[in-house]
Amino acid sequence: MSLFDNAIESIQIGVEDLLRNDDRRVLSAVRNVHAGALLLCKEKLRRLSPGDEILLAQRFEPQRNDKGDVSIEGVGRNTVGLEDIKKRFKTFDVAFDWKRFDGIAEIRHHMEHSYFKGTRERARQAVADAFMVIRQLLVEALKEDPLKVLGPECWNALLENADLFEAELQACRKTLDNVAWETDAAVRALPDFICPSCRSSLVRQREPGNSAQLDVVLLCAACGTETELGPVLTLAFDETFGGEAHIAIKDGGDPPISTCPECSEETYVIEESRCAACDFVVPTDATCAICGSGLSAEDYCEHDGLCGYHAYVAAKDD
Ligand SMILES: [Zn+2]
Ligand SMILES: [Zn+2]
Ligand SMILES: [Zn+2]
Known part of the structure; x- marks a missing residue:
């Protein structure tokens, strides 16, 4: 043959x-x-x-x-x-x-x-x-x-x-139509939603009438697993922004997505200064109290309002 x-x-x-x-x-x-x-x-x-x-x-x-x-x-x-x-x-x-x-x-x-x-x-x-x-x-x-x-x-x-x-x-995607997404990044990543346990694209919202992002609970129509938004967005962002992240790292720039200090998922959207999965936000005017430079999510959370450098200097002086 x-x-x-x-x-x-x-x-x-x-x-x-x-x-x-x-x-x-x-x-x-x-x-x-x-x-x-x-x-x-x-x-x-x-x-x-x-x-x-x-x-x-x-x-x-x-x-x-x-x-x-x-x-x-x-x-x-x-x-x-x-x-x-x-x-x-x-x-x-x-x-x-x-x-x-x-x-x-x-x-x-x-x-x-x-x-x-x-x-x-x-x-x-x-x-x-x-x-x-x-x-x-x-x-x-x-x-x-x-x-x-x-x-x-x-x-x-x-x-x-x-x-x-x-x-x-399409029926699964439609259940997410009512959600008021807090970030543009999440909207962009919608076509890449997959179930974290079986990788099926048949991910639906448990309560299709719900519009509040923080209340979204997802259900896989293929394997029946119920999931929070965080793990689904982490996987989707990897697919949606993986290429951009790769280029950014190669060019020595910032990746588009980083770890959220609050929910620990890979869902903090740097450009929008907020997490796409939980309610963590860095105020746009957040700057280092000493030098005035902009703060990353990590600086804002862990360094008490100081940039990485001044947090280090402050710790040394103590
Ligand atoms: Zn599944
Ligand atoms: Zn978060
Ligand atoms: Zn500083």
């Missing part, structure tokens, strides 16, 4: 697993669609190879053949791993949503290593994500017709699942 046939079969089996009304098959569904998508990535590398499937080899080296010519040959038995697939896609300008692909892997990993109820919902999200990456791989990268190669039953099931998941996601 060819690599491509293998990929298609794996996706079809995964979709069959999901369609069975059997909770014992949901992990198998996620494993199969994930494996199928990965095989499609390899198929792209195979087709990019100049005839000898060399891009599927983990390592290749220049070799001299009988006639004394130099050629590049694959060495060893290992086939290309995920990190190298990513590098080769970049080298050959193959556009691909790696973030979404990695999300499927993360769900799979979580399902394999934890035990919780509601795994069908988790599988639904993984398969909905897989649908997006499979479509991108087939249509854009491989120039194949998904309906033709996967068959109408499989393709339509993927479409329906994606719609169903999207509808559930």
Whole structure:
């Protein structure tokens, strides 16, 4: 069986697993669609190879053949791993949503290593994500017709699942519509809300009518876990502001988010001088009593209204 046939079969089996009304098959569904998508990535590398499937080899080296010519040959038995697939896609300008692909892997990993109820919902999200990456791989990268190669039953099931998941996601998000968020940062991070215990995006507000941020209690529709806002925002901020934080640290600047001195979550928004999860605020006019420079959340809380330097000097004089 060819690599491509293998990929298609794996996706079809995964979709069959999901369609069975059997909770014992949901992990198998996620494993199969994930494996199928990965095989499609390899198929792209195979087709990019100049005839000898060399891009599927983990390592290749220049070799001299009988006639004394130099050629590049694959060495060893290992086939290309995920990190190298990513590098080769970049080298050959193959556009691909790696973030979404990695999300499927993360769900799979979580399902394999934890035990919780509601795994069908988790599988639904993984398969909905897989649908997006499979479509991108087939249509854009491989120039194949998904309906033709996967068959109408499989393709339509993927479409329906994606719609169903999207509808559930929108219903969950809607429960947060009434909340008057204290920070712009929280509003920006809303699309990145995930459950801290199972990583599902199906996070809803327990009381949809509530508008007070401090009273928000979140409930995961996938695993049933109830969570405070803090841990959810910490994870969401990491996703939303992770890139900016990385650049800021590289350039020697301030990261956009730091630890809140009051609730200890990674939810203190430096630009807005307040915590996005609790009611901790640093007054905008808070300055060091000695030198007048602006105070960080930590200075304000722990140094009694002095900047880090003058707090140190004061402590030494005591
Ligand atoms: Zn959950
Ligand atoms: Zn806080
Ligand atoms: Zn000072």
